[in-house]
Amino acid sequence: MASSLLGNSPTDRTTPIHWLGWMLLTSVRTVGDAAIFTSTVALGLATRRSRSAILWPIFYEIGCRSMPVILITGGFIGMVLAVQSFDQLAAIGLQSRLGSVVNVSLVKELGPVLAATMLAGRVGSAMAAEIGTMKVTEQIDALQALGANPVMFLVCPRFLACVLLIPALTLLADGIGMLSGWYLSVQVLGISSHLYWFYSDSYITSLDIISGVIKSIFFGGAIALVACHRGFHCSSGAEGVGRAATEAFVCSFILVLAMDFLLGVFFIQLQHLLPSLRSPLL
Amino acid sequence: MSENFTPPDESSPIIELRGCSRGFGAMQVLRDISLNVYRGETLVLIGESGCGKSVTTKLLANLLEPSSGEVFWNGQPVSQMSAEQMRKDRLKLGYLFQGGAMFDSLSVYENVVFGLRENRKMSEADMREIAFTRLREVGLPASAAQKFPSELSGGMRKRAALARALAMSPEIIIYDEPTTGLDPIMSDVINELILQARSARPVTSIVVTHDMTTVKRVATRVVMLFPLARLPQNESQIIFEGTAEQAFNHPDERVHDFVHGISGKRLQELFAA
Numbered sequence A: 001m002a003s004s005l006l007g008n009s010p011t012d013r014t015t016p017i018h019w020l021g022w023m024l025l026t027s028v029r030t031v032g033d034a035a036i037f038t039s040t041v042a043l044g045l046a047t048r049r050s051r052s053a054i055l056w057p058i059f060y061e062i063g064c065r066s067m068p069v070i071l072i073t074g075g076f077i078g079m080v081l082a083v084q085s086f087d088q089l090a091a092i093g094l095q096s097r098l099g100s101v102v103n104v105s106l107v108k109e110l111g112p113v114l115a116a117t118m119l120a121g122r123v124g125s126a127m128a129a130e131i132g133t134m135k136v137t138e139q140i141d142a143l144q145a146l147g148a149n150p151v152m153f154l155v156c157p158r159f160l161a162c163v164l165l166i167p168a169l170t171l172l173a174d175g176i177g178m179l180s181g182w183y184l185s186v187q188v189l190g191i192s193s194h195l196y197w198f199y200s201d202s203y204i205t206s207l208d209i210i211s212g213v214i215k216s217i218f219f220g221g222a223i224a225l226v227a228c229h230r231g232f233h234c235s236s237g238a239e240g241v242g243r244a245a246t247e248a249f250v251c252s253f254i255l256v257l258a259m260d261f262l263l264g265v266f267f268i269q270l271q272h273l274l275p276s277l278r279s280p281l282l
Numbered sequence B: 001m002s003e004n005f006t007p008p009d010e011s012s013p014i015i016e017l018r019g020c021s022r023g024f025g026a027m028q029v030l031r032d033i034s035l036n037v038y039r040g041e042t043l044v045l046i047g048e049s050g051c052g053k054s055v056t057t058k059l060l061a062n063l064l065e066p067s068s069g070e071v072f073w074n075g076q077p078v079s080q081m082s083a084e085q086m087r088k089d090r091l092k093l094g095y096l097f098q099g100g101a102m103f104d105s106l107s108v109y110e111n112v113v114f115g116l117r118e119n120r121k122m123s124e125a126d127m128r129e130i131a132f133t134r135l136r137e138v139g140l141p142a143s144a145a146q147k148f149p150s151e152l153s154g155g156m157r158k159r160a161a162l163a164r165a166l167a168m169s170p171e172i173i174i175y176d177e178p179t180t181g182l183d184p185i186m187s188d189v190i191n192e193l194i195l196q197a198r199s200a201r202p203v204t205s206i207v208v209t210h211d212m213t214t215v216k217r218v219a220t221r222v223v224m225l226f227p228l229a230r231l232p233q234n235e236s237q238i239i240f241e242g243t244a245e246q247a248f249n250h251p252d253e254r255v256h257d258f259v260h261g262i263s264g265k266r267l268q269e270l271f272a273a
C-alpha cells in the first residue's frame, strides 16, 4: 500500500514539485525505516540470545581478522604523525615535546577513527555485501519462512561483535601507533626517549583514553547498523550488492566523522564542567 | 492422478488471495489475482517464465506484501495477525525456493535442522534422525550433510533445500520449480516425494513447475497465469483453472500451446516485434 503511494518510479518525478514531494517522502521513509530497523535490533538484543555457533565465527571475522590491517595502518599513522609534527615543533624549538603531540592525537582522535575506518572498510562493506547477497538469493526470505526474524538473526550478532570488539581494536591501534611513533622519534629523529615518554605522560589524561574508547563504541554501533541496513535494502543483482557495499562504507564513514565531531565537542564540554577529570594518567 | 488423493475441503480455503496486485517499481506483475488454496489439494501453477508465479507463491506465504488486496490464512487476514501468531502459523508452511536459498554460511546439516533448532526444543539426536531421514528421502548421501552448499551441484543443492523445507513436517508445502535442473530419474523421485508427502499426512501442496510430467502426475488442480504485459485490459490474469486433463484439451490457444510446448504463435509474435 505504502509503495504505491510513494511513487517509486522515475516517471512520477516529472515536475520540480513532484520531485520535491518524492524527495521528501523518500527521506521520511528512509528515516522511519532506519528507526524501525534499529528498534528491531534493540528488541532482539534485549530478548534473545544468539547461539554461540552463530556468534563465534562473526566475532572471529570481525575481531581477529581485523588485527593485521589495524596493526599495519596504526603503525604507519604513528610514524606519519611523528614525521609531520617534528618539523613544525623543531621550528619553534619544542621538538622534545613530540611525544605529547603524537600520543594525544592518537588516543583522542586517530586511534578511534582509524579503527572505525578499517572496520567500515573491511567489515562494514563485507557485511553489507553478505546480507545483500542473502537478500538477492532469497536467503532472507528463507530465514523468515523458517521462523527466524531475519533482522534479529543477522544483525544482532554483528552489532554485538562490532560494539564489543571495536574498543579493543582502538586500543590496539593506539598502542601500535605509540610504539611506532616512539621508535621513529627516538631512532630516526633523535629525540630523547625519556623526554618523549615524560611529555606524553604529562599531557595525556585518563579522560582522553576513555573518551577515545567511548567514541569507538558509538562508531562500531553505527557501522554495524548502517552496513546491515544497506544490505537489507540491496537491489537485485550483483550490481545491487556492489552498490550496497559501497554505500555501507560511504554512509558509515560520514556518520563516523559526524559523530566524532559531536562527541569530541561533548567531551571537551565535559572536561570544562568537571575539571577533576583532567587528572594525568599515572 | 494418485489414488491417495484426499478430496479437497471446498468449504474453507486454507490460503486465499483476494484481489491481490503487486508490482516492482513501475512494473506491474500481478493484477487483481483471486486464488483459493483448499486443504488437501495439490495446486499446480503454470505459466510463462516471468509471468509472476514465484511472486504469487511469495504472496501466498506472506513473504511479500501485495500492493493492494488481501491475503487470508485460514480465513484470517494476514495483515491483522500479530507477529507472534504469524511466526507460529508460518511454521506450518514449508517453502522450497526456486534457487534453493540454502544458507551459505551453514553446512547442509545445519541448513536442514535450521527450523527445528530455531523453533523447537529438540535434542540433537532427534534432529539428526530427522535430518538424515529427509536427506535420504531426497536422494542425498549422508556424506553430503557435512558439506557446505557451495560444494554441492545445483541439483543436489535444490534437493538439500527440499529436505530443509520438509524437515518441519509442514501442513502446507510450496514447491517453486522442484524438478528444474534435475535429471529425469531424480525428477521422478521428487514427483514421487510430492505424492508421498500427501499420502502420509493431509498436506496441501502448491507446486510451480514448467515440467508437464509433474503436472500430469501430481496436480489435482491446475492454474495458469498469463503475463500481464500481453493480457487484454479486462481479462483475468488467471486464464485457466481446472484439472490437468482439461488443460491438455483446452480450446484456448494460449493454454493449449503452452502445455503442449508449441511455440508457433509466440514465435510469430517475437519475429514480428
Ligand SMILES: Nc1ncnc2c1ncn2[C@@H]1O[C@H](COP(=O)(O)OP(=O)(O)OP(=O)(O)O)[C@@H](O)[C@H]1O
Pocket (backbone or CB within 6 Å): A236, B024, B029, B047, B048, B049, B050, B051, B052, B053, B054, B055, B056, B098
Ligand atoms: N524482488 C524483485 N524485484 C524486482 N522485480 C522482481 C522481483 N521479483 C520478481 N520481479 C519481477 O517480477 C516478474 C515476475 O517474476 P517471477 O519470479 O514471479 O516470475 P516466474 O513466473 O516465477 O518466472 P520463472 O518461471 O522464470 O521463475 C519478473 O519480471 C521479475 O523481473
Ligand SMILES: [Mg+2]
Pocket (backbone or CB within 6 Å): B053, B054, B055, B098, B176
Ligand atoms: Mg519463478
